[in-house]
Structures are given as C-alpha cells and as structure tokens.
Amino acid sequence: MPLYLVNYKQKEQTRKNVFHRRFKKFLPPKEARKPNECWNWQGVITSNGYGHIWYDDKNYQAHRVAYEIYKGEIALGLIVRHTCDNPSCVNPNHLILGTHVDNAADMVKRGRAPKGARGKLKEYEVREIKYYLHKNKKAGVIAKLARIYNVNPQTIANIKNNKTWQFIKKGTLLLCHDNSLIG
Numbered sequence: 001m002p003l004y005l006v007n008y009k010q011k012e013q014t015r016k017n018v019f020h021r022r023f024k025k026f027l028p029p030k031e032a033r034k035p036n037e038c039w040n041w042q043g044v045i046t047s048n049g050y051g052h053i054w055y056d057d058k059n060y061q062a063h064r065v066a067y068e069i070y071k072g073e074i075a076l077g078l079i080v081r082h083t084c085d086n087p088s089c090v091n092p093n094h095l096i097l098g099t100h101v102d103n104a105a106d107m108v109k110r111g112r113a114p115k116g117a118r119g120k121l122k123e124y125e126v127r128e129i130k131y132y133l134h135k136n137k138k139a140g141v142i143a144k145l146a147r148i149y150n151v152n153p154q155t156i157a158n159i160k161n162n163k164t165w166q167f168i169k170k171g172t173l174l175l176c177h178d179n180s181l182i183g
C-alpha cells in the first residue's frame with residue numbers, strides 16, 4: 001500500500017476513534033446499561049425524541065452511530081429502526097436495519113397512525129417532507145411521500161403549494177437519511 005494511503009487510513013481511523021469515544025460519553029453509566037433494557041441517550045434530544053451528537057461540524061443521529069459502532073455499516077438508503085419504539089434509545093440490541101416502508105407499517109401496527117389516510121402529520125414530519133420536496137423536484141415524489149407518511153397525496157400537495165403548514169419555511173432531515181428519495 002502506498003504511504004499516502006497508509007497515512008490517510010490511519011488518520012481516518014483516529015478520527016473515528018475520537019468520535020466513538022465522544023459518543024460513549026453520552027451513554028448511560030455502565031451499571032445502568034442492561035442488555036435488554038433501553039439505553040436512553042444522555043446528550044441532546046430533539047423535539048421528535050431522537051438523540052443527536054455533533055462531531056466535526058456535523059450532526060449525527062445517536063442511534064445510527066450506535067448501530068455503526070456495535071453492529072456495523074449501514075447500507076445506503078437504509079434506516080436504523082427501534083424494536084423498542086423508543087427513539088432516544090441507543091441500545092444496539094434494540095436496533096435493526098429497515099426501510100421507510102417498514103417504519104410506516106410499524107406505526108400503523110403500533111397504533112401510532114390509524115390505518116389508511118390519517119390526515120394529521122406531526123410537525124417534524126412536515127419538516128422532513130418539506131426537505132424532500134425541496135431536494136427532489138421529480139413528479140413522482142408526492143405519491144412516494146404520501147405512501148411513506150401514510151397520508152393522502154393531496155395532503156403532500158397542499159404542503160408543497162403552501163396551502164397548509166405555511167409557518168414552516170425550511171425543511172430539515174431528522175428521521176433518516178434516505179438518499180433514494182433525494183435522488
């Protein structure tokens with residue numbers, strides 16, 4: 001291996017180690033980390049309940065970082081889901097890989113959203129929808145978002161055309177980083 005590559009790899013590894021050490025500072029104390037119980041994130045929690053961590057001027061979702069540290073890489077387009085339904089939990093035993101569709105199906109199953117069009121969206125969901133609408137101008141995106149968030153396509157169209165939720169000016173990506181939607 002050429003020397004510059006060796007140096008690069010070492011640098012990357014150091015950066016990762018520092019990040020992971022920083023991450024572990026926000027875990028509950030060791031004696032409180034039971035294998036089958038939730039490990040609630042001790043750092044920043046956003047309004048939708050997910051833990052976050054800053055590193056190198058970037059914002060990461062704590063449960064995604066937990067998955068990468070303890071279980072491995074997250075393939076592009078996949079999200080990390082909670083089997084415990086507790087968004088602030090970072091116990092790797094409660095984390096599995098999945099898709100947006102799995103997540104929507106889960107919400108219906110757990111009664112977080114009634115079957116069929118539910119009409120009502122949470123504010124953080126609207127922020128995400130606005131983010132996707134801003135990033136993806138393709139025609140099919142409305143139908144896709146309607147499916148994912150389990151609402152009527154008209155609900156998404158109304159958000160797009162500023163007929164509803166006008167007070168949200170800018171979208172943010174919170175729940176996941178699904179690149180397949182942005183493309």
Ligand SMILES: [Zn+2]
Binds near residue numbers: 038085090094
């Ligand atoms: Zn949990």
